[in-house]
Amino acid sequence: MIPKRTVFLNLLLIFSVLLIGAQTTSQYLPESELSNNFPKPRIACGPWIQAAGETEFTVVWETNVPCISWVEVAPDDGTNFYVTERPKYYESWYGRRPVTTLHHVRIKDLQCGTAYRYRIFQQALLLDEGNKRMVFGEAYGNDFNFTKIEFKIKTLDSSRPESRFTMVNDTHGNDSLFRQLTKDVVKNKNNFVIFNGDMLSQIESSQQIVDGYMKSASELFSPFTPIFAVRGNHEHRGSASYDYMRWFPTSTSEPYYTFRDGPAFFIALDCGEDKPDSDIRYYGLSLTDQLREEQAEWLKQIITTDEFKSALVKIVILHIPPYPNGGQWHGTHEIERLFMPILNNAGIDLMLSGHLHKHYYLEKGAAGNNFPILINSNKTRLDAIANKNGIDLKIVDANGKILHNYLIPQ
Numbered sequence: 001m002i003p004k005r006t007v008f009l010n011l012l013l014i015f016s017v018l019l020i021g022a023q024t025t026s027q028y029l030p031e032s033e034l035s036n037n038f039p040k041p042r043i044a045c046g047p048w049i050q051a052a053g054e055t056e057f058t059v060v061w062e063t064n065v066p067c068i069s070w071v072e073v074a075p076d077d078g079t080n081f082y083v084t085e086r087p088k089y090y091e092s093w094y095g096r097r098p099v100t101t102l103h104h105v106r107i108k109d110l111q112c113g114t115a116y117r118y119r120i121f122q123q124a125l126l127l128d129e130g131n132k133r134m135v136f137g138e139a140y141g142n143d144f145n146f147t148k149i150e151f152k153i154k155t156l157d158s159s160r161p162e163s164r165f166t167m168v169n170d171t172h173g174n175d176s177l178f179r180q181l182t183k184d185v186v187k188n189k190n191n192f193v194i195f196n197g198d199m200l201s202q203i204e205s206s207q208q209i210v211d212g213y214m215k216s217a218s219e220l221f222s223p224f225t226p227i228f229a230v231r232g233n234h235e236h237r238g239s240a241s242y243d244y245m246r247w248f249p250t251s252t253s254e255p256y257y258t259f260r261d262g263p264a265f266f267i268a269l270d271c272g273e274d275k276p277d278s279d280i281r282y283y284g285l286s287l288t289d290q291l292r293e294e295q296a297e298w299l300k301q302i303i304t305t306d307e308f309k310s311a312l313v314k315i316v317i318l319h320i321p322p323y324p325n326g327g328q329w330h331g332t333h334e335i336e337r338l339f340m341p342i343l344n345n346a347g348i349d350l351m352l353s354g355h356l357h358k359h360y361y362l363e364k365g366a367a368g369n370n371f372p373i374l375i376n377s378n379k380t381r382l383d384a385i386a387n388k389n390g391i392d393l394k395i396v397d398a399n400g401k402i403l404h405n406y407l408i409p410q
């Protein structure tokens, strides 16, 4: 390992050489100020994996200062990461690398069901003069130990015999509960984690996402286990709610999307708000009636695709479920009016929901549903396995105790 001080002195030397040859630059960068102005780029939160598929995934992370960034990827073959130069992937905003604090790097052209190692890097700017930008302070992880930290992620695989996943919802920023519910995600060999909405009560800043659950997710599982997130009604609220899709980008760039894992095809839907868009609580900003209408049209197309029709198991993820007398709420009424007629005729095996802060298992027909609906509470997680025999569902509390167990036969 190269001592930090040596790295720093070497970088100083490089920049000293640059300064000698650049009169205009040197007046901005006297050596005495270089160390004082040294922007120390650090990972503030992450990384986490979004929009995972069979041949691609997106790495997302936040840095403490604006940086340019990249990801290096290597096969999981036991070789030293430095045995050769590894492919580098960059974020591109219309052909230019962005200087930003929230980074999204898409990795493509991978093999399905295959493990890859990846490492994330960022460089902060010491001087920004447009095209004469100078980068400084390259860091991997949160220190300069380049050789040790790497993450491993496995692409999804439609041919594997089972899909094993876990789901949490309605934690409303209760980080300690979130930690308890997700501490064994990696140990339990989950293929992915579902966030089924209302992870915060409202989003007033990115820091709330960090403090409410993503810092913990980063420490516990998110560098290794993909996340599939849908919004609950509460993620529609708050001055920073517009940033939600930047934190949790999807394969469609919309808050509704699909993915396939093992024998199961998943449809992730956005429930919208629970009250009418004109409600005073939304300050005239809500357009979720329109969002649900758009989704219904999209959903009609999805259920005609070969990918959907050929899947042995079909699962819908939707924060607000239909439930007895749920139609007394506008949002639920619209879900029942727009989504349920399509889903009821599509051969759906299961809907996964939250919102009610209490566990229910709705058999077919309980609320106009042609398939069972599992509603997870705000204090438990769902552990699920879908395979050729059916879907095994376990509701587990924060102490790891199994409270309920259901089997939906194939």
Ligand SMILES: [Fe+2]
Pocket: 197, 198, 232, 233, 234, 319, 354, 355, 356
């Ligand atoms: Fe909710």
